[in-house]
Amino acid sequence: MANLELFCLPYSGTTATAYSRWRRAMPAWLSIAPVELSGPDACPCEPLVSDMRAHARRLASEMQAAINGPYALFGHGLGALLAYELAVALREAGAPCPAALVASGAGAPSRSYAPGARLGCPLHVLGGVDDKATQEELLAWQLHTSVSFSLDMLAGGDCFLHEHEPKVLRILRRHLEVDLRRLALAAA
Numbered sequence: 261m262a263n264l265e266l267f268c269l270p271y272s273g274t275t276a277t278a279y280s281r282w283r284r285a286m287p288a289w290l291s292i293a294p295v296e297l298s299g300p301d302a303c304p305c306e307p308l309v310s311d312m313r314a315h316a317r318r319l320a321s322e323m324q325a326a327i328n329g330p331y332a333l334f335g336h337g338l339g340a341l342l343a344y345e346l347a348v349a350l351r352e353a354g355a356p357c358p359a360a361l362v363a364s365g366a367g368a369p370s371r372s373y374a375p376g377a378r379l380g381c382p383l384h385v386l387g388g389v390d391d392k393a394t395q396e397e398l399l400a401w402q403l404h405t406s407v408s409f410s411l412d413m414l415a416g417g418d419c420f421l422h423e424h425e426p427k428v429l430r431i432l433r434r435h436l437e438v439d440l441r442r443l444a445l446a447a448a
Contacts, residue, residue: 263358264330264440265291267323268434269346271337271365277292279334285429286399293326295319302395320353331441332360332381332436336421340366343405347379357381360439361405362432367397378406382442384435385411386428388420410435411426 268279277296283292297319307376335343340363347361356364357380364386383405387398395413402409412431414420422429 261445262330262331262440263289263291264333264436265296265327266334266436267293267343269295269335270297270345271339271364273334282327282423282429285426287394287433289440290433295323312341312345313349313422316342316349317352319346319443320349320355324350324353324355327355330359330440331356331397332358332439334362334364334432335366336364337418340364341369344369344379346373347381351379360384360436362386362435363401364421364428365391365393367393368400378404380406380409382410382439384431385409386421387411387413388416388418389413390415390417391420392418402447421435 268276268282270276270278276296278295279292281437286292297315303337305351319342327350333343333347343364347358351357360382361379362384365388383401385398385401387393388396398411398413401411414424414427416423
């Protein structure tokens with residue numbers, strides 16, 4: 261099986277090191293690539309909502325050279341919204357489509373696209389049963405993909421990502437393995 265690089269965007273109040281432990285728990289085919297924000301995006305104490313699209317465009321121009329094969333994007337909380345905007349910015353810059361976008365702990369963005377402009381990759385969403393992002397808000401993510409959609413609900417509130425980390429990682433492995441196989445079949 262080919263390798264897949266999972267770019268993980270930090271959520272509000274953290275840095276890319278929040279995902280460093282994941283490296284040891286993932287199989288060899290799945291490379292965890294924590295994304296450290298730079299410039300005005302670097303301070304994790306500042307919410308990323310001021311101009312998410314500008315942050316995404318800047319990040320896309322920095323990351324485009326680092327994309328050397330199949331990749332996916334993961335973000336939690338505000339990082340999920342940034343991952344979505346990054347996927348859009350990468351598409352606009354002519355980069356290959358990600359194998360998948362995984363949005364965790366955040367309702368869908370309000371930015372809407374015509375059906376022909378939806379992301380051309382599977383969109384997987386993780387949510388906490390007791391989180392402030394409601395199931396309806398999480399289901400709204402399906403409007404942002406023209407491919408497949410999945411929603412996995414876990415026990416807990418906004419800390420479900422850490423409280424249920426082994427289960428989160430199993431879900432990620434399962435979805436991303438299917439997405440990588442789909443890419444391989446499409447390329448054959």
